[in-house]
Amino acid sequence: MRTEPDIATVARAIGEPARAAMLLQLMDGEAHTARRLATVAGIAPSTASSHLRMLCASGLVHVTDAGRRRLHRLAGPEVAQLVEALAALAPPRLPGTLQPVPPTDAILAARICYGHLAGQLGVEIAIVLRKDDIVPALAPGETGVVRTFGHPLLAALEITGLEPGRAGVRACVDWSHGTTHLAGALGSALLSGLLAAGWVRRRPAGRALRITAAGRERLAELGF
Template sequence: MSAEPDIASVAHAIGEPARAAMLLQLMDGDAHTARALAAVAGIAPSTASSHLRRLSEAGLVEVAEAGRRRLHRLAGPEVAQLVEALAALAPPRLPERLQPDRRAGPLLHARACYGHLAGQLGIDFAAALREDGVVGDLTPGETGVLHTFDHPLLAALGIGELPDTGPAVRGCLDWSHGTVHLAGALGTALLRALLGAGWVRRRSGGRALRITEAGRHRLGELGLV
């Protein structure tokens, strides 16, 4: 008997276009019904149930009951890291009907990545905070510390503390640009604060984000856009 991990079973679960499309949609960090994920993948809801069961059996997706609805989400941040790492290696080979978001420009510019900020806007935030010593240099998957809250970006967004849940800062590989954006509690706090302040809005039908006029103005004042 081999003691090596059975990565083939996980790869087999991911390696089907409809299931891959569902996992990419679940990278928005929200919980979705089978019907909603079926629409993303371009398949029938009845077919989606079997695909989601396969993902659940592989430990990639978890299911929760919400009244009469069954909601699906990624099983944890380690699954999100896996999907993001695969996306960084993979060419865009899915057929157009299976693309989770056909508007490549908005998706690359700003998006949600399992509850934190990604895309060019996320990279710009990470670079600004790193250059000013708020966080240190991070490689993908590496955890770090938040050295100070004393920074104009954090002050403007009202971020003065972080929940004591998991690492304060973690480097997350941004598949669209091949560099690191911020995950961990700080990355989550940034996305929540941007949404709460109305500086960004979620685009319908995907995980891309839209910078509002107010957000563009404030971010411009802060040297981000």
């Protein structure tokens, strides 16, 4: 009797360009309709439905009913970790129209990675908080605790505590820079704080964030 995990089933579900494009879009942590995901993948809505059924059957995507709409999300943070790890090994672009967010300077500079901050800004914040002994040095996927909230960046973003019941901080692979950024409760708090302060803004589509003029000024004052 075989007891090894059936990774081939998951690999088959991911290993098709349209489904891969959908998974990358769902990395924004939001819920999307099949029509929206079809647009992202460059396919017809009827075709998208069959792809989404496969993603749901493989446990990668969860669907809920919201009135007359059916909304799709990643099934959980472990799926987001898998997608980000694969992205770190993958070529930088999907072929042709199956590019949900072109790897422009915007997505490289700052983006959302399943509820936390990624890209160059996320990496720079991780480096500084490690250097200043706010968080420990962690290997990809490792978790740790926030040692203190006494840091100018955390004070400026009004981060004095973290959501209970979650890992304080986790090192998440950043595919665009070959290193790690901060996930876990601290990663989510940093993203929420930056958005609330108006230092970054969501763009109309995709996962890229826009660093505002006020954000650049305040981050520069804090050494970023």
